[in-house]
Amino acid sequence: MSNLHFEGLTKHYGAVKALDQFTHKFESGQVHALIGKNGSGKSTFIKMLAGAIQPTEGQMFLDGRKLEFQSPGEANSAGIVTVHQELSLVPGLSVAENIYLGRLPKRGLLVNWKQLYDDSRSLLAEIGAEMIDPRATTGDLSIGRQQIVEIAKAMSLSPKILLLDEPTSALAHAEVGQLFALVDRLRTSGVTIIYISHRLAELPRIADTVTAIRDGTLIGSVAIDKASPKVILDMMFGELPPLQRPTRHIDKTHSALSVRDLELAPFFKGVSFDLHHGEVLGIAGMLGSGRTELLHTIFGARRADAGRIAVKGNTVSNPSIATMKAAGIGYASEDRKASGLVQSAASHANLCRVGQKRIAPSGWTNLALERPFVDKQVAGLHIKIGDPMAPVSSLSGGNQQKIVVGGLLNNEPDILLFDEPGRGVDVQAKRQIYEIIWDMAARGLACIVVSTELEDLTDCCDRVLVLHEGRLSAEFLNEDLDPKSLYAACMTGDDTGAAA
Amino acid sequence: MTNTHLATQLRRHSMLLILLALYVLVAFTARGFMTIDNQLNILRNIAVPGMIAFGMALVIIVGEIDLSVGSMVAVSACLTAWVVEKASGDAFEPAWYFVALGIAVTLCFAGFVGWFNGMLRQRVGVPTFISSLAMMATLAGMANLITNGSAIEAFPSWYYIIGSGRFLGVPVPVYLLAVAFVFTYVLANFTTLGRSIYAVGGNMEAARLSGIDIWRTKKICMIIVALFAATGGIIYSSLINSGNPTIARGMELEVISAVIIGGVSLFGGRGSIWGAFVGVLFLGVLINAMTLWGFNPYAQQVVRGALILGAVFVNFYIDRK
Amino acid sequence: MTNTHLATQLRRHSMLLILLALYVLVAFTARGFMTIDNQLNILRNIAVPGMIAFGMALVIIVGEIDLSVGSMVAVSACLTAWVVEKASGDAFEPAWYFVALGIAVTLCFAGFVGWFNGMLRQRVGVPTFISSLAMMATLAGMANLITNGSAIEAFPSWYYIIGSGRFLGVPVPVYLLAVAFVFTYVLANFTTLGRSIYAVGGNMEAARLSGIDIWRTKKICMIIVALFAATGGIIYSSLINSGNPTIARGMELEVISAVIIGGVSLFGGRGSIWGAFVGVLFLGVLINAMTLWGFNPYAQQVVRGALILGAVFVNFYIDRK
């Protein structure tokens, strides 16, 4: 039995108090949910416990024994194992090597490859992921599967304490179910689990207690049966006004975007739909169902094999990013880090990148010329930034997402494609982003929103299409939107979308 | 508050401070260093590596590299001389338009090579490190082939002006350096193309999805550095009054060091033209100091290496703090 | 299925196929190429760049670079000769243990420099590109200082064996090359350290979080390449029977090209020792063919550059398909 105890744990980054005087005790053999809005210090806490960073002050105890880690390896040997928020896999190595990274089985001086593959295979089977080949190159797997590899890696360390930092943010429902079954099993066998998630709906399904941090300070901890959604939100944000999706009348005489028989092998085929001015259209589908590719194709980032795309009634003959942008389309990528933002650049530069030609049509530009466009979006979207010239990587996920949106708005688009706008963003930030989307829709903008979290779609969209096995299989209008029927529509037939 | 502000400023300009420290050191130990004449000398000596460094800074910021600039300098000097010689039919004093033709042909050739490097990167994905390395051998060979190994002397008597002339007491190459600085500085800081360069180097995919023509951006940078290298070759051809295939050997590494010493990140997306200038000046002062100190040439290599290491060390150390 | 399998295999070994194509081309056009003697010549000629390339492959896979290997070869040759000379007090035929001492001192020195490069990277974050560039100048200067600019001839008569001897008809350096190959091949593919090298180069943070000592891993790679360079210097000192500071100039770029031609990614994490060997062999065959063809040295540079470009082009093109 292992009790985790913290005394005044504190981490400062210069003037930033990422975590301040954290004093708390986690009961052993339970699943503890740790919640808080973006940048509240959750990952910082986890990283200290994992030995990835050292506390500025304060102490950590396991069963009364003081913990002092100089490296992640030491934490592992103490039985504390972490699945970090950012995927930490080596893309060029095999799945098996990633699972046993740093601890490959040896025979004499050499790696025992047979044992490595056998162990990995049985471990993957144990967690219900036998479809993953231990010899496969990790970088070739989908994000979801990489996440499973990450969890397998944690399991291989036979943890006493397991720390999961947003393990589900990239997982689809079926995979989340698998993960929860695994967590249940571990709990039964006495493992203590600390679980960070922004998906508040999944907490009752998995957690025993809920602990909230706000701005680096511990707010409180309650048992799950006392943690109604309102209690949780109050702990996270203080008072939060209820979300009201406005009902709008959409004029369907003119379509902003019409897509006909679009095909991109092997992802989708015969995709046709219309998007109207002022409409927010959701596209649901399982992980890996090809929604990102669909958006990319519409945006001209990939070339369709067949089909026709018309913007405001005019067929675009040769879709490329440049022509689509000129036609008024904007695209917000699903991965802020890899393709949405230039992380090394300032918030200022990221806000001006997409709309460059509009901000400075002559090709000459300067900071003073650009500043109004930056200020406008910072104010309009309530982006919290200290210095707009500081690298965008120093912002929280929610604010980074707003920078993405702000950058697009500076190009004054008519149609916006949002790929996973809510990924890794806290509830409040997510609501703000919805409100921004509605605001824009009210001004006649047409939006497409893709999300793996079906609740996002039901909360946000006027109409939802389901992409299933490469075809649009269902359509829901806003009055009959609810996550359950949406989920059922995504799941009809077998679940090859996630397994193929 | 002002204190941390000062500290930040200090850190941002740490390389400049190190350069100043070197200046003071040399001023007190090398006779003749602090004369105006010598200062102008330094500027003239860094003119060619300097302008190439500005172009190289753009290339590195956009996420590429060009190892062929040294050979490009050599081949440009030779090509200019060769064209003048062929065009003027060995006249003793070739007319100005033959010189203009030589310069034009050379610049076109350089532009083409730069474009070709960029094209290889785009169409076949060959990393510029390797394609430009192969280009380095090819161009060096071409310089030798054109001149058949010996220097071509074909310029009119006034041609010296480009490399060794003075205007208002200041050497002509210094003006060219200034033009190159202003050009790249403005490009990097005050044009949308400059913004695109940083974006492409910082995150190619994000830049592409923003509708930036990433390949065009990269090619422009490759072309600019090639053009500057060609200009450098023309300046040198004037300085030594002939097209000589042996010049500028190893200059690529000198230029790249300067750029990196000046704080441009080899990973792309970060750095400034001003930083590249500070880096070039640092190396220029170092070489000048070595010449003035005049001690054992072998020890000079060691001291030079050690001073570079020391400067980079201190710079990174301050940065880290 | 077998068809795609074949295609995959073809793609994986595309550089090997290009090498074979070159072989066939040269075999039909260069007299004396296909003799056993010449083949052994090629192997002996690539022995030194080859072993350094294996070490360099590890360094590049782990995400670093070392530009000082050429100077390291030179300084090692000189240091060995210098130690033998000083220790044996100019005896006409120095005893074997003085030679052993010379070799030992040289290897220790090289190991220290490799460690020092790694240490600078760790403690101050100086990129190895720049620190090893400074080290290149420093070591070159040291080689000249030690020998005072001229070659030191201090070896006993049997010393030639290391660089020019034969055993069962095969030159000794070829055995050393084979040992270096097996050593690095096994290290990279069959040891935990080797897998850590790939992990650190592929994702430094992930490797660190898995409890891998990333700095130790990087340092080991830097030390290995330095040791191989030192061994190369010793082989050369035997080949030319003296410690000469002018050898191996520019070898760093040759070695790095070979490694990259062999498919090792400059961004780290990907590549193989076998690939590095293919790259080295490609360059070795090319240089040998040039000599056998015997045409104009200037044209050789152009042809060489063009063939490298062509090979890399075709290789990347096949890879892309």
Place this chain on the structure above:
Amino acid sequence: QDQRVIASIVFQGDQFMKSLQQGVREAAEARGAEVLELNIDGDQAREAQAIDTYISRGVDAIVIAPLSATNSAGSLKRARDAGITVVALNGGLQDKSIANATFSTANYDLGASSGNAAAAFINSELGGEAQVGIMAFSSLLPEQSGARTGGFKDAVSKGNTVTVVTEQDAWMPEKAVQVATDMLTANPQINLLYAANEGGTVGAMQAVRNAGKAGKVYVFGIDGSEQLARGLMAGDNVLQATTAQSAKDMGAMGANAALDLLEGGSAEAETSVPALLLSRADPDGIAAFVESLK
């Protein structure tokens, strides 16, 4: 009167250049002058820049081994115009009006000296016929390399039937070993190798030894060093002759001429320093040369 300052500039880090600078330094310091040394590493532009730096530094004299007989002229003329005494060593300058004094051994003569020795050898030992392989440094320093091989070729064919089978570039010793080995493989008929500098000569000598062709292939070279001297004295009969220059003497003459001129004296405008043939047949000459290197 201040101490006189002499800048001593060479273009390469080899034995010859080192001895040259040593000669300048010793002679100048013996007469109380200060010496600034520089090696411009084969870079014409760097040479021009260094000379300009010395002009603005206001040195009294420049004693230089110019990188090129023609290209180095421009900046040295500027130095002369600025009132600096210019002494050219080694190859000298084509335009004789620039240097106050010149001490040179023409590169062509160096080649011819080895060529004459080779001609005699071919005549007496090889029956007047030879198949020759040449190693030069034309992509490093085209002018010098061309003059040295030209001199050799002209001299060696006098009275003999000489075929130049192949001509390659190889000037660093370890590369030269490889190139020479490849040359011998490709052209087994070669029985004489000529190399135009020290590295090439060392490489050719070692390649013949390694290939076990001692007694079948003979080597002639240029430049002198301790290693080459030993090669000439070795019993394997590989290296036959090489032509050195009296580098230290040349340097000392240069420095003295410069100081003489500065002190109001005069100096010969042109002095030809004879090439120094080191030959297997003349052990005393070799010994004397080795002594001069110390």
